[in-house]
Amino acid sequence: MNAIEVHDLHKRYGDRVAVDGVGFTAAEGSVTGVLGPNGAGKTTTVECVAGLRRPDRGTVRVLGLDPRRDRRALRAVLGVQLQEAALHDMLTVAELVRLYRAMYREGTDPERLIVAVGLERQAGTRFDRLSGGQQQRLSVALALVGAPRVVILDELTTGLDPRSREDVLGLVRDLVTDGVTVLLVSHRMDEIERLCDRVLLLDDGHLVADASPAGLIAAAGLTERVRFRTAGGFDRPALLALSGVDGVTRVGEEVVVAGRGDLVGAVGAELVRQGVVATGLREERPTLDDAFLELTGRRLGTGLDEQVAA
Template sequence: MAIVEVRGLRKTYGSTVAVDHLDLDVEDGEIFGILGPNGSGKTTTVECIAGLRRPDAGVVQVTGLDPHAERARVTRIVGVQLQQAGLPAKQTVREAIALFASFYDDPVDGLALAERLGLGPKLDSRYADLSGGQQQRLAIALALVGRPRVALLDELSTGLDPRSRREVWRLVEEARDAGTTVILVTHFMEEARHLCDRVAVIDRGRLTALDTPEGVIGGIGAPTVMSFAISGAVEVEALERIDGVASARRRDDGRLELSLTDEAVLPVLQALTADGMHPERLRIVDATLDDAFLDLTGPDGEE
């Protein structure tokens, strides 16, 4: 069941088309990723879903509500963390969390949430005195403190160190497990693959792919690359005759490198073993979400 529906969304800024007749459905209880290069319309889409921007055309609904026309009702069920967001310079972390928790009917323990995000020692610090990473963690806390039906998270991991990033990922997964649907905008492909049930790839305001992360990767048809060191003479042409092997070559460093399907990996190893050869320092690299991203978006990443 779709909790967020976007139909024919269009938004322009002067002569620039930010979002061009975009259709999306986000299912209740999933973590839904929106990927795309800079200027692709990701943030504009999220801002329209949050009710912060009025679409020029199209329909956006969150739990059946129009987020712009029914902004007050939507605000009570949606948590938002945006790239460019700020708080009053003199407001403390404690005050901000208490304020945002008051917007919702059933908030979580805001102070416990702050502790998990490493903000416990900063509760009485003013916003202006926080580092960039601390401001980012506070923005995440404010988006999740209300136990929202829908959380909109734009560039979740910006400015976070690896330890903080992993803790934030756990929080997002826990929020989903507790009933929050998450829409995640990210440039970080590892984050999308780790967290997202499905991802939409947007380029120049249009949808170019919509699937699970693995489905998007599989859709580009990129081969698996297998490489290894081996002593003795190997008949490269014989390896290329194995079903699923697209090419085989000996690299300048002496390693053999094969481009092949996943299903061909085992037959290749069996053929080598049958000839008395034992691959060393074997490395198998699958196509990644980065590969899919580059394949599905424009060459310059700009509108």
């Protein structure tokens, strides 16, 4: 069963089209990543799903609920963590979590959740005295305190140190184990690859691709490469005849074999058969970042988009 269903979503701001015909589904208990450069329509899309923005056209359903018409019912089953939290500066961590918990008929124990996000030492600290990373973890706690069945997480680990980041990612994995559906917006390719069952790639308001991380790489038509160095000759036709090999190139002593499948094993075995002395034999697999670059012409790194010259 699908927890989220979006069909033909459109949204514009004045003359600028932010979202143009986006449609997708997210199965219950899955993690769906939303990926794209700045201005691609990611935030507008998830805000429409959360009921924070009204689409100009199209339909959105979360567990069968219309986010605008059924707002009261949706609040009971949906948790939202936005990139920038606007919370009461004078309230402490514990006070904020307890306040949010009081808004729900059912939910998670505030003290237990504070420990889960690693803020037990800051429980008595006011919001305005928390570091950026601590504020981010508090936002995650507030999104989860109502024990939601669907969670929207926007730039989940921004500002977190490596240990805190791993703790928060562990929370996401625990949510999925409990059957919660997660919609994750992130610039972090490694997070998308590690956590997501599917990836929605948005660019200029359009849905460019909807696939698993591996499927997105395949959709970009990227190949694996095996590199090695040899000073002597080798049987190039024999390498080309190997299953999955698309091409063999040589520049000086470096040889590159491109293709798909278990290339490194096949190439290594063939070189041994030929008696070729090869050094530095290594495999290079295409990444989600490579696929993003191929499909959009941009490289998405640590949050800054880099336009690639044609």
